[in-house]
Amino acid sequence: RIVRxxxxxxxxxxxxxxxxxxxxxxxxxxxxxxxxxxxxWAESVSQPNDLRGVHFIDADYINSEWKDHDYAGALGxxxxxxxxxxxxxxxxxxxAATDESQIEKLAADLKGNExxxxxxxxxxxxxxxxxxxxxxxxxxxxxDLWNVPxxxxxxxxxxxxxxxxxxxxxxxxxRDKIASxxxxxxxxxxxxxxxxxxxxxxxxxxxxxxxxxxMNATVERLLKQP
Numbered sequence: 001r002i003v004r005x006x007x008x009x010x011x012x013x014x015x016x017x018x019x020x021x022x023x024x025x026x027x028x029x030x031x032x033x034x035x036x037x038x039x040x041w042a043e044s045v046s047q048p049n050d051l052r053g054v055h056f057i058d059a060d061y062i063n064s065e066w067k068d069h070d071y072a073g074a075l076g077x078x079x080x081x082x083x084x085x086x087x088x089x090x091x092x093x094x095x096a097a098t099d100e101s102q103i104e105k106l107a108a109d110l111k112g113n114e115x116x117x118x119x120x121x122x123x124x125x126x127x128x129x130x131x132x133x134x135x136x137x138x139x140x141x142x143x144d145l146w147n148v149p150x151x152x153x154x155x156x157x158x159x160x161x162x163x164x165x166x167x168x169x170x171x172x173x174x175r176d177k178i179a180s181x182x183x184x185x186x187x188x189x190x191x192x193x194x195x196x197x198x199x200x201x202x203x204x205x206x207x208x209x210x211x212x213x214x215m216n217a218t219v220e221r222l223l224k225q226p
Contacts, residue, residue, distance in 0.1 A: 036077055039087075043080045072106055088114055092121040100125060113144070120147030127154040127162065135165060142172035151178060155185030160197060167205060176210040183211070 027038050071091035078084045088110070095102035103125070107118035120141045126134035128150070141147050145166075148154075154162065159182050166175045166182075187194040198211055205211075 036074070039074060039078050039083060042083055043078070072102075084114060085117060088117045089121070092118055096121070096125060113147070116141045116144060116147045120145075121149060124148050124150050124154055128157055130157045138165065142169055142175075144173045145178050146174040148178060151181035152185050155182045156189070159183070159186035159189075160193070163197060167201075167209070170208070176208070179209040179211070 027042055071087050071094060074087050075084060075091075078087055088106070091106055092103050095106070100122075103118055103122040107115050107122065110118055119137050123134045123137035123141060126137065127148075138145070138148070162182055163179060163186075166172070166178050169175055183194055183198070186197075198206070201209070201211060
C-alpha cells in the first residue's frame with residue numbers, strides 16, 4: 001500500500017496471476033464498449049508482462065453475445081503480439097462454433113506463429129473427427145506443435161495414430177507436449193494399450209518424447225491418491 005502526499009491510497013499488486021486477473025477485468029469492462037477501445041487500452045499498458053491477463057486463454061472475453069464480436073476484423077487494430085495471439089484464438093473459437101471453414105481462411109491471411117496458431121486449431125478439430133487431412137496441417141505447424149490445442153478431445157479419437165505420427169517427426173518442436181497429453185488421455189481410456197505402445201519404444205525414442213517423465217509423473221500421482 002502506498003499513500004500519496006494528497007492522502008490517496010494506491011495498492012500495489014504483485015505476482016503474475018493477480019495482475020493478470022486485474023488486467024482481465026479491466027479489459028473485459030472496456031470491451032463492453034467495443035473491442036477497439038479495449039485493444040487501444042491494453043496496448044498502452046506499461047508493463048508487457050501485464051498483458052498476460054489478456055494473452056492467457058482463461059482471460060477470454062466471451063459472454064452471451066460473443067458470436068457477434070468481429071475478432072478477426074479486430075486484428076487490423078492490434079499490434080502487440082500477445083493481443084494478436086489472443087484475438088486469433090478468439091476468432092478460431094467463434095469460427096469453430098459458427099463456420100469452421102473460416103479458421104483456415106484466417107490462417108491464410110496470417111504469417112509465422114500467428115499462421116500456426118490458426119492452423120493448429122483447424123488441425124485439432126480435424127483430428128477430433130478422425131479426418132486424415134489433419135496430418136497435412138500438422139506438417140505445416142510442426143515448427144511448434146504447442147499450437148495444437150484440446151489434446152484431451154483429440155486423444156479420444158485415434159491416440160495411437162497421432163502418437164505414431166509424433167514419433168516419426170524427429171525434427172518437430174514440442175512434440176513431447178503432444179506425446180505426454182495424448183498418452184495420458186489414452187491411458188485413462190485403455191491403460192494396457194497405452195503401456196504397450198510405450199514398451200515398443202527404444203531408449204532414444206523414450207528420451208526424445210519424455211516418456212520416462214510421463215510415467216514417473218503418473219506413478220507419483222497415483223501414489224498420492226488415498
